[in-house]
Amino acid sequence: MAEIALVDCDSFFVSCEQMVKPSLLNKPVCVTSNNNGCVVARSKEAKSLGIKMGMPVFMAKKEFPQAIYLSGNMALYGDVSERVMKTLKEYSPLIEIYSIDEAFVDLTGLKKMYRKSYIEIAKEIRDGVKEKVGVPVSIGVSSTKVLAKLASEKAKKLNGVYKIGFREIAEELKKTDISEIWGIGKNTTALLNKYGIRTAYQFTIIEDSRITTLLGKKGIELKKELLGESVYNISDKYSPPKSIQKTSSFAKFTSDKSYIINSLNYHAHRACRKLRSLNLKTKTVGLMLRTKDFKVYYQKIQLIQPTDYEFDIYEAIKIIFVDIFVPDVIYRSSGIIFEGLTEQTQLSLFSSFQNSIKAENLTAAWDKLENKYGRGAVFTGMNKDK
Numbered sequence: 001m002a003e004i005a006l007v008d009c010d011s012f013f014v015s016c017e018q019m020v021k022p023s024l025l026n027k028p029v030c031v032t033s034n035n036n037g038c039v040v041a042r043s044k045e046a047k048s049l050g051i052k053m054g055m056p057v058f059m060a061k062k063e064f065p066q067a068i069y070l071s072g073n074m075a076l077y078g079d080v081s082e083r084v085m086k087t088l089k090e091y092s093p094l095i096e097i098y099s100i101d102e103a104f105v106d107l108t109g110l111k112k113m114y115r116k117s118y119i120e121i122a123k124e125i126r127d128g129v130k131e132k133v134g135v136p137v138s139i140g141v142s143s144t145k146v147l148a149k150l151a152s153e154k155a156k157k158l159n160g161v162y163k164i165g166f167r168e169i170a171e172e173l174k175k176t177d178i179s180e181i182w183g184i185g186k187n188t189t190a191l192l193n194k195y196g197i198r199t200a201y202q203f204t205i206i207e208d209s210r211i212t213t214l215l216g217k218k219g220i221e222l223k224k225e226l227l228g229e230s231v232y233n234i235s236d237k238y239s240p241p242k243s244i245q246k247t248s249s250f251a252k253f254t255s256d257k258s259y260i261i262n263s264l265n266y267h268a269h270r271a272c273r274k275l276r277s278l279n280l281k282t283k284t285v286g287l288m289l290r291t292k293d294f295k296v297y298y299q300k301i302q303l304i305q306p307t308d309y310e311f312d313i314y315e316a317i318k319i320i321f322v323d324i325f326v327p328d329v330i331y332r333s334s335g336i337i338f339e340g341l342t343e344q345t346q347l348s349l350f351s352s353f354q355n356s357i358k359a360e361n362l363t364a365a366w367d368k369l370e371n372k373y374g375r376g377a378v379f380t381g382m383n384k385d386k
Contacts, residue, residue, distance in 0.1 A: 001166070002230045003107040003118050006140045006148040007088060007125065009081075010156065012101035013041035015135040016080045017070055028067040032057050040072065071249050075270060083133045091125050096234045104145060106234045122161045136160070145232045146225035149182040150200075166228050173201035173226060183222055188215070200226055240278060240341060246271045247335030253292045255330050260289070261321060267336040268313040275338065281306035283340030285313055287320040292330040299324050306342050 009015060013031040018024045028046040030039045039055045049064050061069060081100045088095050094106040105125070107118050114121050122139040129137050140151025142164040150172070155162035164172050179189040181200050191214065197203050203211075204226050211219040221231045246267040254260065264287060275282060286300035299320050307313065317336075 001143050001228075003111075004142060004145055004148045004230070004234060005105040005107050005118075005122055005125070006098075006145070006152040007084075007103050007105055007129070008138050008140075008152045008156070009084060009101035010136045010138055011041055011043055012081075012135065013072060013077055014043045014046075016077050017073070018043070019080070019134040020076065024068065028064070030057075030060065030067055030069050031072050032069055033072060039069075074246070074248070080133065080135060084129055084135065084137070087129050087132050088125065091121070091128065094234055094236055096236055104148065104234050107141065119161060119163045122163070126160055138162075140164070143228045144225040144230045145234075146182050146222065147228065150176065150180065153180065169226070169228050170201060173204060174199060176200040178203055181222070181226070183218075240280060240343075242339070242341065244271050244274050244282070244338040244341070245335060246274075247288065247333060249333040250331065253330045253332050255327060257325065257327065260325070260331060260334055261317070263334045264317050264321070264336060265310075265314055267334065268317060269310050271336050271338050272308050272310050272313060275308035275341070278341075280341045280343060281308045282313075282338035283342060284338065285316040285320070286337035286339060287317060287324065288335040288337065289324060289331050290333040290335075292332050294332075297324040297326075300337070300339070302340075306340075 014024075014029050017029060017031060024043075026045065027043065028049050028051070029043040030046050030051060031041040032038065033040050038057060039051060039053060039060055042051055042053065046064075046067050049067060051060055051064050051067060057069060060067065077100060084101075085095065085097055085103055088103055088105055092105045092107060092110060096104040098104060107121055110121055111118060114124070116124070118141050122141050126137055126139050129135065137160070138152055138155040139161045140148045140153070140155050141162070142148045142151050143166060147164050147169065151162045151164045154164075176199060178184055178192055178198055178200055179186075181203075184192075192198075192203065195214070197206065204223055206223075208220055208223070211223055215222070224231050248263070248267070250259075250263065268285075271282075282303070283306045284300050284302055286298060289297045291297075301316050301320055303312070303316060305312075313336075
């Protein structure tokens, strides 16, 4: 029987901020979306105050002025996430990254190697991530992905690790509302409630034919997972993203042309680093400017040659910027979007092989310096702060 762990970073964005700013520990902290529109992460102290996920920031600040509100720093969260996933790979050869703060870890057969129970292995993983990375995690262990996800939710409320063994499945499902099951949304919950199905256990004792009528094949798969039969295997096969987006709000609203271009070039550099880490190039560059009043200006341009080279992107940014920038308008945020991602490396008729080699050597050196000394270790003449 398979043994699967779901590792979930606790209040991930807040934990990242507290890791680099220890003064935030044990305080009501909220991380807001890039445009400071709503709350996207809360510390346990903020949750205790009554601040809700998705709450508009202006309402939260008015009702809970004692809380600390921080604009999201996706560059930091991405770096920490990579370190967490790298640490998890030290414990198991097979992990599946589910999101920026969650991953499934295959523990099957590791009990003999570690000479520990699966729950003890999970505790070792939790302690290891905290020690090596600095963020807390909750871990749920069970025989299927759906049950491991349920166990991880229970782990958050207990001591950080929780296991649902085969013999405990029925009792666990009897006290679990159907809405708490991974993959069951509001509409599906309403549909099942209409037929008197309110707990996960009630769902598992329905005839397959009825489940098929209500939810189709996915419903049967979900039933099997809830009964401890693994349907969704852990897979480490990588699916490249269809696009890469880097955005952020300005520290203060501005109409300063140089400041905005600098921010766009910074986003482009971050996006290019992401491209190179995935061995991809972009065919399309999009530029976004959001005004103080939340009006969005967006335009994109097709490149002659797919690229992961900052200076090619900077030239595209200059062209788009002239078209959409309005000097008298006050802006609150900016962003870069790469689309049409490809592994293509063939040069176009207009490209120089020698220039391509120079670009590869320059970006390799650039990345190496930043990996060693941190982001911002290298500035270009066009985006260095004045």
